[in-house]
Amino acid sequence: MATKAEELRAVLDNLSRIGGIKASAVISADGLPIAPSIPENIDPNNFAAMISSMMGAAEYALKSLGSSNVLKGVNAESDDATIVAVQAGSDAILAMMVDPKAASNYGLIRIEANRASKEIARIMAE
């Protein structure tokens, strides 16, 4: 039987086949890397910590505006890199590095990200 880590890795492998997604990672809501599939020169621990604090801050900002719903995700954009982070159940976050030049592919990326985040939530809850 595949371990949880292997199952998560398979979800990320599927994502990597979608044009425009350069790298992806599953991160715990507490900021620990669970299944990073990111370039070797990036420190996964560091990256995970930043993503989770970004999500935490965004959730807090929404709440302060009176939103009572759960945060779905955060996009961080620059000219040469974009991060799409979506909540994957209550324990995990799916973070993807997207090529900004692939803007035309963005719809597909969103759909696949949603599908993957549901899959990750299911694996984490097992």
Next chain:
Amino acid sequence: MGDPVFGIEKLDKDLKGIPEKKLVLFSASPSVGNEVFGYQLIYNNIKAGSKVLLLLNRTSPDAYLGDMEDYGFPVENKLTILDSYSSITGVIPTGKPHIISVDNPYNKDEVFHKLLSELDKGYDLLVVDSFSLLIDFFDFQTGLSLLEDIKKKLEEKNTSGVILFTDWNYEAKSIDSLIKAVNSTVEIKGVEKRVIFGQYFAVIKCDWTEGKTFSSVLFKAVKPGGIKIYFPKILVTGPTDSGKSSFIHSASKDAVSVDKLGGTIALDHGNLEFDGYKADLFGTPGQERFDPLLKLLGGEAIGVFLIVDSTKPEQFPRAIEMLRKTEAYGLPIVVVANKADLKGALSLKEVEEKLHLDNEIGLVQTVAEDLSKVDPNQPTKLKKEGVDKALSLLFKQLT
């Protein structure tokens, strides 16, 4: 020269090395590698001047030695290898004097005979990598009977032994008899507990340390560096401007801060290697307006550094409140009394009294390396002495 060692501080501290005539089993689950334990063990014993024999059937001697070197464990020609691999793959033995080749690794008589007669020459330590492959070549029963022969030989020659083994779903009965046959077993496994995904090792049996119980520890195999005890999340918290970022930047090799104009607004993160340990530090913001983030940052932490400014006792209640808000109460805590050399700084004793801490909690003073270089908008470099003392105090509590 003393007994052979494990080369891994935690094991050497708990088990006091590997006494002669004793046989240790490293039993790993298939998802976790155990080879680095072998590399580290061999390297440290050779460095200590011990004579080591390796029965190798997992890979070629060159690949093995190359991998050892990648982990920072070069042994050059000082390791004697009984090569029970090359002949299967058709690699021509290099004929180096420290490598003895087995002509037919499928012939158990040859393998056993060569191993036992080599041991007759007198070694301090025998390492087998890997015992599970030996079992797969022959069968479990044959493996166990070889083990009995090895034990007799170790006994006779005052040699210590280590066998590396991967548990590929063998019958529970066979595993039981294997564990029964050795003097000590170290289990190496993966954890997938909620959000902690990692690897740990634990001593589950040892017949020369009476009545002692052992804790399991998370580890990472670092290239180079080998096995490091790993703490995935240590929290650094404390009131505004007490020096949390300074502490993290001084303790880690590559720290990042999310800050604007001096104050940390989201978090600091740094990873460090110290004294055989590896840890990730998570620093919280100090200002009260960020309190809703504290619980998130504190989640899954296993230890805490509470940083306080020795000159500002009025902030101490806030420090305690932050411990509560990060839900870090009850974890191992070391209090770092920073700025201990500034005018008006409280003594350690006074800090301890004013914080109303238990005696159990570690307390360390830190000071800036160079006061003239302190820039209020940048993390300050703290003197190594205090930082190291804080780290070793917390790590000692954690293991």
